[in-house]
Amino acid sequence: MKKTRRKTGRRLAILMLLVCTFITVVTIENINADKQPIQDENPMNGSENNGPSTGTVQPGTDKPTGQKPETGSNQAANGEPSPVPDENNSPNNDDSIVVVAQPESVTALINKHFALPDDYKPSDLVYPDVPFIFAEKIEKRKMRKAAADALEKMFAAAREDGLPLSGVSAYRSYSTQKTLFDRYVRQDGWDKARTYSAVPGTSEHQTGLAIDVTARSGKCAASDCFGGTKEAVWIARHASEYGFIIRYPEGKDALTGYKYEPWHIRYVGEEIAAIIASGDLTLEQYAEQHGDGSIAVTD
Ligand SMILES: [Zn+2]
Secondary structure, eight states, X not given: OHHHHHHHHHHHHHHHXXXXXXXXHXXXXXXXXXXXXXXXXXXXXXXXXXXXXXXXOOOSSSOOOSSOOOOOOSBXXXXXXXXXXXXXXXXXXXXXXXXXXXXXXXXXXXXXXXXXXXXXXXXXXXXXXXXXXSOXXXXXXXXXXXXXXXXXXXXXXXXXTTOOEEEEEOOXXXXXXXXXXXXXXXXXXXXXXXXXXXXXXXXXXXXXXXXXXXXXXXXXXXXXXGTTSHHHHHHHHHGGGGTEEEEEOTTOHHHHSSOOEEEEEEEOOHHHHHHHHHTTOOHHHHHHHHOOGGGOBOO
């Protein structure tokens, strides 16, 4: 009797051990399944996008066709609508990022599929002579020379029209974007962070050709409430005259990978800005139609 009880006890113990082992294995597998390939990056404010590096860049799968990234479903992996229609959110689809061959091109297409080399830093960064919403003379005031000159002209024109503007954030280095993006990932996880912030290397701010702007008051800086303000309307109407485009237009999320950002403008030069504005295009569509070397990728 005692023997039987001991036997039963041993069997129970073995069974428990097996069950525990099984649970442990399943748990570890689940944890691994949840892990996302973290890419390098770094931006600055919560509602902004931008940022990659060699370690995270996956070369190859995405051919430099000069075409916009294929539009995929807007469904996140869990089947719920993603806040931003992002073709990259589909796990089977293409999360790949390729590095552009001519990062210094004024038309370089940088988005969730096309990245700058992580060590890319424009050689002609200067401080545009325009007000910012902060006083410090720091990195995020800088822009490339041509963009800075154009910005000064645009701000002067807006001021003459009674709508003085301020800069919010311009150049952002790879490492700054990485710091920022990593923080968002810790807060919200990789999938969510990616919808509102750029993987390091994929931030257009790293080109030195993009800047977030707002009204002189600083109210609604890089926030949705900037949309529809007199300043936002002025920018939408006149930015192209100075060589800038609204990089993430309303309703073009599926093409750009980002929700509407009326405050984020990108310098492409007056000629191309005019084509993009009059054709109601995104930079992705322009690149597809006009294909240019700047989006060719390195091997
Ligand atoms: Zn921006």
